[in-house]
Amino acid sequence: MVRRIAILTSGGDAPGMNAALRVCIRAGLHYGKEMYVIYDGYRGLVEGNIHQVNKEFTQDIINRGGTIIRSARLPEFKNPEVVQKAADILKDFEIDALIGIGGDGTYKGLESLSKHGVKVCGIPGTIDNDVGSTDETIGFATALNTICECVDKLKDTSGSHQRCSLIEVMGRDCGDLAMHAALAEGAEDVICVEHPLKEEKLFSKLRKMKAQNKSHAIIIVSENLLNINELAEKISKETGFEARTEVLGRLQRGGEPCAHDRILSSRLSAEAVRLVIEEEGSHVVGMKNNTVVSYDITEAVKMKHEHTHGLRALIDMLQ
Helix, strand or coil: CCCEEEEEECCCCCCCHHHHHHHHHHHHHHCCCEEEEECCHHHHHHCCCEEEECHHHHCCCCCCCCCCCCCCCCHHHHCHHHHHHHHHHHHHCCCCEEEEEECHHHHHHHHHHHCCCCEEEEEEECCCCCCCCCCCCECHHHHHHHHHHHHHHHHHHHHHCCEEEEEEECCCCCCHHHHHHHHHHCCCEEEECCECCCHHHHHHHHHHHHHCCCCCEEEEEECCCCCHHHHHHHHHHHHCCEEEEEECHHHHHCCCCCHHHHHHHHHHHHHHHHHHHHCCCCEEEEEECCEEEEEEHHHHCCCCCCCCHHHHHHHHHHC
8 A cells, every 4th residue: 555655856857847746745645645755856866865745845836947856867877776775765764656757767767666666657747748658748838938939039139130040949859849849930940850951952942031131030950960050150151141049958948837837747747646546556647639648667668759740741831
């Protein structure tokens, strides 16, 4: 029988993590369970930074960005002896189940703990939207809104100077942020894993725009794919546009979660608590076709994110 449940946030922070934490704690208390939080992710777990919390702990956090229990990366958690130490600490605290909020790295850590006899459940929290077991992750919608707000502002100054702006967004191995932002902003091009750079086609389009005296051009680029400064130099040389670069960086992680992320957090977290209390085994929760679903955690970590080919075709058509 599950009596004590602990919660941690791990990996990159995402808007809506606090909303998820709030619902996990309140749902657990509703079921009559003792609720605990682990500060600083897996590092805090290994260090025993575990504290019991009550309903008052959740007051006024639903709209706060980041994660109030903090996050930290611990590469050593891949080592079996470190995982064993973490499992032993949970046993020492008499924790019966652990809920982790994060992305693929968080899930892999949870899976490792499940193999050491810990009952776990994963909740997808990452702005990249790259978790295979869900259509959407907590934080993605808010990060996309932030990108669009920034691009709207950049359009103003770009148009004033007839510039081409290359805007780098997050999404290392998944172009969802880039493609959704490009579609929402009517960008001239998007460069991401699913939509690679076609240099000559881009240059030809920009030359035509320049000849038509278009006021500006916007290109959205996923991080770590290419050197955007070098591409900007080529664009300036080949098209007549003055090209400038903007890296939005961690700005995309911050800010109050939008209403959609708060609601998504609530739906997923309530189900995660129910699963660790009422169901056997270890799971992750997610959304498929706007329905809350769950998978065995070993199955979930093997699932690959389904790239949005339909979205790519729509972007190509509208350009």
